[in-house]
Amino acid sequence: MNTPPDEIATALPHRRHIVSLMTIALGHAAIGVALWLQPERWFNTPSYANLLSVASTEVWGSVYLAVSAVMLLAVWRRRNRFLVVTAHTAGIALVGSWLIAFFVRYLTDDGTTIVNVVSWATFLAILARSAIIIDDDLGTEQVPAGESNE
Amino acid sequence: MSPVELTTIGLAVATVISSILVPWVLRRRAARLAASDTNVVSWQSITAVLQEERDKLRSQLDAAAEQNRRKIAELDADYGSQLQAARTRLTALETEVARLRDRLREYNDPHIYPA
Numbered sequence: 001m002n003t004p005p006d007e008i009a010t011a012l013p014h015r016r017h018i019v020s021l022m023t024i025a026l027g028h029a030a031i032g033v034a035l036w037l038q039p040e041r042w043f044n045t046p047s048y049a050n051l052l053s054v055a056s057t058e059v060w061g062s063v064y065l066a067v068s069a070v071m072l073l074a075v076w077r078r079r080n081r082f083l084v085v086t087a088h089t090a091g092i093a094l095v096g097s098w099l100i101a102f103f104v105r106y107l108t109d110d111g112t113t114i115v116n117v118v119s120w121a122t123f124l125a126i127l128a129r130s131a132i133i134i135d136d137d138l139g140t141e142q143v144p145a146g147e148s149n150e
Numbered sequence: 151m152s153p154v155e156l157t158t159i160g161l162a163v164a165t166v167i168s169s170i171l172v173p174w175v176l177r178r179r180a181a182r183l184a185a186s187d188t189n190v191v192s193w194q195s196i197t198a199v200l201q202e203e204r205d206k207l208r209s210q211l212d213a214a215a216e217q218n219r220r221k222i223a224e225l226d227a228d229y230g231s232q233l234q235a236a237r238t239r240l241t242a243l244e245t246e247v248a249r250l251r252d253r254l255r256e257y258n259d260p261h262i263y264p265a
Contacts, residue, residue: 085176089173096165
């Protein structure tokens with residue numbers, strides 16, 4: 001089946017960072033919901049002790065859900081560059097700060113492993129990769145009249 | 151400094167650095183991509199070329215269709231008038247045949263033309 005050129009231009013390139021962003025948004029939403037609904041599990045896991053000393057599970061859960069909401073909004077309004085960049089920035093800030101927290105925990109506590117640091121670094125790398133390809137995707141995407149790229 | 155304090159500082163530093171660094175890096179990257187002539191394959195340019203080609207073909211097709219319509223109208227008009235003329239002539243011939251038959255009947259009538 002032949003695909004009209006207009007559809008090729010809008011269907012192919014911009015999907016890469018949007019797929020990453022949607023996956024990450026769902027991940028954030030899952031963490032946010034879990035922080036709200038299962039606080040005891042988080043308190044019972046020593047790795048999160050420092051983070052939960054800084055803020056409660058409700059606060060962290062709200063932050064995760066808010067970032068997830070911004071990401072999902074960016075997925076929906078994916079041609080809005082400002083929104084997409086904001087969503088990635090918020091995600092990187094949140095994941096990056098948790099990575100720092102796990103790194104501090106790893107350095108200050110002999111009872112922890114490197115696994116959390118590696119896991120969150122991987123999470124951050126996916127988010128960073130998604131952010132880097134935004135302009136590859138948006139720059140090559142055909143923007144219909146009336147929709148802004150900024 | 152306690153681990154919690156270190157964590158708090160780490161969270162704050164990571165948040166501030168990310169908030170500044172990420173938009174800055176992305177803005178620079180966007181500017182570099184925009185300035186580069188050897189940008190990744192531009193789907194916009196491919197689409198523009200394809201659309202131009204499609205418009206050209208569409209206008210050619212429209213022109214050909216219009217020409218065909220005109221030709222058919224001309225043929226209709228031409229054959230229509232020829233058909234009308236043939237019908238008129240046929241009617242005239244039928245009238246003539248009827249008149250001749252009447253004449254023939256008169257010639258064969260012994261009351262009019264006795265042998």
